[in-house]
Amino acid sequence: MADYKFHILVCGGTGCQSSNSHEIMEALKQNVADAGMAEDCKVLMTGCFGFCEQGPIVKMLPDNTFYTSVKPEDAAEIVAEHIVKGRKVQRLLYVDPENEEHVSDAKHMEFYKKQMRIALRNCGFIDPENIDEYIARDGYAALAKCLTEMTPEEVIEEMKKSGLRGRGGAGFPTGLKWQFARGYKSDVKYVVCNADEGDPGAFMDRSILEGDPNSVIEAMAICGYAIGAKYGRVYIRAEYPLAIDRLSIAINQAREYGLLGDNILGTDFCFDIELMFGAGAFVCGEETALIHSMEGQRGEPTTKPPFPAESGFWNQPTNVNNVETWANVPVIFLKGADWFRSIGTEKSPGTKVFALAGKINNVGLIEVPMGTTLREVIYEIGGGIKNGKKFKAVQTGGPSGGCLTEKDLDTPIDFDNLVAKGSMMGSGGMIVMDEDDCMPAVAKFYLEFTQEESCGKCTPCRVGTTRLSELLTDITNGKGTLQHLEELKRLSEVIRDTALCGLGQTAPNPVLSTLRTFEDEYIAHVTEKTCPAGKCQALLKYEIIADACKGCTLCARNCPVGAISGTVKNPHVIDQSKCIKCGVCMNNCRFNAIVRH
Amino acid sequence: MGCNENGADREKYAELDQFIASLPTTKGELIRVLHRAQGIFGYLPKEVQVYVAKKLDLPVSKVYGVVSFYSFFTMKPKGKYDVSVCLGTACYVRGADKILEALTKKLGIGVGDTTEDAKFSLRTLRCVGACGLAPVVMINNKVYGRVTPDMVEGIIAECE
Ligand SMILES: Cc1cc2nc3c(=O)[nH]c(=O)nc-3n(C[C@H](O)[C@H](O)[C@H](O)COP(=O)(O)O)c2cc1C
Ligand code: SF4
Ligand code: SF4
Ligand code: SF4
Ligand code: FES
Ligand code: FES
Numbered sequence: 001m002a003d004y005k006f007h008i009l010v011c012g013g014t015g016c017q018s019s020n021s022h023e024i025m026e027a028l029k030q031n032v033a034d035a036g037m038a039e040d041c042k043v044l045m046t047g048c049f050g051f052c053e054q055g056p057i058v059k060m061l062p063d064n065t066f067y068t069s070v071k072p073e074d075a076a077e078i079v080a081e082h083i084v085k086g087r088k089v090q091r092l093l094y095v096d097p098e099n100e101e102h103v104s105d106a107k108h109m110e111f112y113k114k115q116m117r118i119a120l121r122n123c124g125f126i127d128p129e130n131i132d133e134y135i136a137r138d139g140y141a142a143l144a145k146c147l148t149e150m151t152p153e154e155v156i157e158e159m160k161k162s163g164l165r166g167r168g169g170a171g172f173p174t175g176l177k178w179q180f181a182r183g184y185k186s187d188v189k190y191v192v193c194n195a196d197e198g199d200p201g202a203f204m205d206r207s208i209l210e211g212d213p214n215s216v217i218e219a220m221a222i223c224g225y226a227i228g229a230k231y232g233r234v235y236i237r238a239e240y241p242l243a244i245d246r247l248s249i250a251i252n253q254a255r256e257y258g259l260l261g262d263n264i265l266g267t268d269f270c271f272d273i274e275l276m277f278g279a280g281a282f283v284c285g286e287e288t289a290l291i292h293s294m295e296g297q298r299g300e301p302t303t304k305p306p307f308p309a310e311s312g313f314w315n316q317p318t319n320v321n322n323v324e325t326w327a328n329v330p331v332i333f334l335k336g337a338d339w340f341r342s343i344g345t346e347k348s349p350g351t352k353v354f355a356l357a358g359k360i361n362n363v364g365l366i367e368v369p370m371g372t373t374l375r376e377v378i379y380e381i382g383g384g385i386k387n388g389k390k391f392k393a394v395q396t397g398g399p400s401g402g403c404l405t406e407k408d409l410d411t412p413i414d415f416d417n418l419v420a421k422g423s424m425m426g427s428g429g430m431i432v433m434d435e436d437d438c439m440p441a442v443a444k445f446y447l448e449f450t451q452e453e454s455c456g457k458c459t460p461c462r463v464g465t466t467r468l469s470e471l472l473t474d475i476t477n478g479k480g481t482l483q484h485l486e487e488l489k490r491l492s493e494v495i496r497d498t499a500l501c502g503l504g505q506t507a508p509n510p511v512l513s514t515l516r517t518f519e520d521e522y523i524a525h526v527t528e529k530t531c532p533a534g535k536c537q538a539l540l541k542y543e544i545i546a547d548a549c550k551g552c553t554l555c556a557r558n559c560p561v562g563a564i565s566g567t568v569k570n571p572h573v574i575d576q577s578k579c580i581k582c583g584v585c586m587n588n589c590r591f592n593a594i595v596r597h
Numbered sequence: 598m599g600c601n602e603n604g605a606d607r608e609k610y611a612e613l614d615q616f617i618a619s620l621p622t623t624k625g626e627l628i629r630v631l632h633r634a635q636g637i638f639g640y641l642p643k644e645v646q647v648y649v650a651k652k653l654d655l656p657v658s659k660v661y662g663v664v665s666f667y668s669f670f671t672m673k674p675k676g677k678y679d680v681s682v683c684l685g686t687a688c689y690v691r692g693a694d695k696i697l698e699a700l701t702k703k704l705g706i707g708v709g710d711t712t713e714d715a716k717f718s719l720r721t722l723r724c725v726g727a728c729g730l731a732p733v734v735m736i737n738n739k740v741y742g743r744v745t746p747d748m749v750e751g752i753i754a755e756c757e
């Protein structure tokens with residue numbers, strides 16, 4: 001990046017692209033050209049900066065200025081002021097909500113202060129469609145080092161020493177996995193990248209592939225060398241068109257540069273990568289199901305053993321790792337296993353990327369060292385709960401995980417601690433909920449998801465998740481009894497112990513964890529038929545407080561089902577048997593005479 | 598609605614033939630071929646499934662088994678405007694259910710259906726990766742963020 005005086009980086013992540021970041025880039029380019037600065041200033045599109053909530057984001061280098069909520073119309077001012085006159089455009093700077101100050105340098109933003117970027121090191125820094133930019137940031141140096149200075153055994157030793165654990169959910173030690181795959185003798189072996197990202201509400205894999213596809217390619221080649229595989233496959237969701245594009249471009253460029261294909265970097269090592277497309281089935285993220293899907297079959301899991309390392313794609317030894325796991329690999333070889341181990345916790349070295357979402361101020365993608373507490377993530381990086389509401393719970397681990405509450409906020413996040421607290425790491429979805437969220441309804445949301453996604457191969461999961469979801473529907477509709485809660489518990493345990501694959505085994509987790517921490521709320525639903533969070537429509541009751549009602553008749557005129565009666569200047573009443581709980585009356589009453597409970 | 602062997606269809610089948618012929622092997626490539634077929638025909642009616650089965654030398658039941666397993670494959674034609682509501686967790690906690698309700702009301706169709714005039718179809722999907730803009734609605738490839746039930750009217754009008 002040395003030849004230009006300025007760089008303007010425009011976010012090309014999915015969030016910002018959907019708010020016109022392409023037009024912003026074109027407008028910036030035009031203005032730069034019109035100002036006669038094209039020689040000095042390069043405009044490029046990068047991957048996600050993580051701060052999606054305030055997108056579209058434009059970042060200026062070298063001074064690291066961070067502009068938020070940029071519109072195409074702002075391009076002229078950015079170029080005229082910032083580039084030509086060297087003055088920052090104040091109104092586009094991020095405003096710190098604490099002290100209302102304009103923050104001009106991204107590194108002073110609370111959002112970035114506690115973050116540490118390893119897997120996301122290049123996202124938002126380089127043009128992902130240009131391999132030269134990856135190479136300029138030490139890209140492919142790790143592959144070169146492995147191929148020319150290390151034996152495959154040494155590569156595996158280094159991976160083992162780093163303590164890197166799989167980021168796809170289970171946290172299995174990556175080096176050990178490679179060792180198993182190396183141990184099985186075969187002429188044909190496969191290296192697979194699991195890019196089926198199924199957790200609804202997690203998008204870190206997508207962002208890595210969109211922002212830094214070469215890091216995944218480089219890592220897969222290193223693994224190919226280590227385990228003795230020539231063939232690489234990326235199994236990616238068809239719903240990720242931008243990631244597919246960028247990955248295809250990167251693979252082609254790597255081939256042109258001799259970084260994929262035969263005799264890589266002049267050595268004997270040959271390795272190439274092909275894309276395969278998923279077709280919208282969550283269970284295909286499970287590695288045995290993924291392999292069946294790659295073979296063109298229905299993506300149904302099979303029992304392990306045999307593990308893929310022994311018999312995977314077309315019954316050949318196969319090593320499957322997750323996108324984020326891959327993105328960590330090159331850095332480990334550049335900076336060494338000891339460096340990697342020095343970050344994070346003893347049993348979970350390194351960092352983890354989280355997709356922070358829900359009722360939080362800074363929704364986005366973050367990466368923190370393992371061992372960071374939930375409180376730091378939610379209140380410092382995340383900027384606290386939206387609209388000043390009260391924190392209620394944070395859900396981690398997606399449909400397989402659980403809810404953590406206030407008392408867990410000081411837990412240092414790592415694989416083992418989250419499990420000990422009744423949740424799990426999963427792929428890194430982190431959904432924050434506030435006082436308005438109803439826990440039985442949240443459990444129902446997840447169960448409906450797993451029920452829909454159950455492949456149907458085994459009964460406990462197929463029938464069990466359907467039954468769990470029916471029980472939760474009853475509860476949230478006010479038709480539940482204490483018996484329902486007993487049944488939920490009993491059935492959950494049966495499913496957990498008897499389902500064939502991880503999907504079924506973990507499906508009851510959202511139920512068990514919310515039942516444990518929010519039992520009161522379940523009991524209120526079944527005994528008092530009320531929803532303390534005011535979320536379950538069927539359990540709501542709208543009432544007019546006679547003393548406060550001025551008899552203005554507004555509510556009666558607006559009720560869509562004519563449930564309100566009364567005469568002018570006299571208190572009105574709601575006929576509960578007619579009311580459909582739409583809330584229109586309460587929103588319209590100017591005297592706050594209508595309450596919901 | 599079926600696919601008759603008229604001119605336009607013949608061209609589509611020819612395109613599919615060409616794609617299949619370009620594959621180094623057809624072993625294990627059923628899903629890849631179905632992706633392409635859906636890209637060409639817009640959906641996967643029975644005729645196309647039978648055709649693919651014949652071309653790849655597979656039982657039709659196997660092709661149907663795969664098509665019905667994966668939610669990305671559809672046996673119904675989509676509308677000119679394919680409206681999808683994100684029901685991922687981030688969108689859910691920010692009220693996606695209310696948006697879906699408003700859309701079903703506005704379009705007068707259920708999830709998975711297409712309007713009589715073939716103009717709109719309605720689907721749900723899980724996380725489009727724009728959680729920062731939750732709740733999110735996608736129409737063809739355009740993403741609408743921070744949608745409120747009140748905005749539904751305007752978004753649909755924009756298409757019409
Ligand atoms: C139901 C289910 C869904 C899964 N989905 C994913 C996924 O979307 N992405 C992923 O990388 N791993 C997923 N996994 C984990 C994989 O089976 C596998 O452990 C992982 O890809 C291994 O890579 P890692 O060791 O690098 O984490 C899933 C597992 C289960 C049981
Ligand atoms: S547990 Fe569920 S998803 Fe897994 S194999 Fe059984 S039915 Fe299929
Ligand atoms: S709108 Fe409020 S004040 Fe007016 S009649 Fe209804 S409850 Fe009474
Ligand atoms: S909540 Fe809706 S249906 Fe019920 S009384 Fe008010 S306006 Fe009428
Ligand atoms: S998509 Fe632009 S910051 Fe995430
Ligand atoms: S959950 Fe809707 S975009 Fe992510």
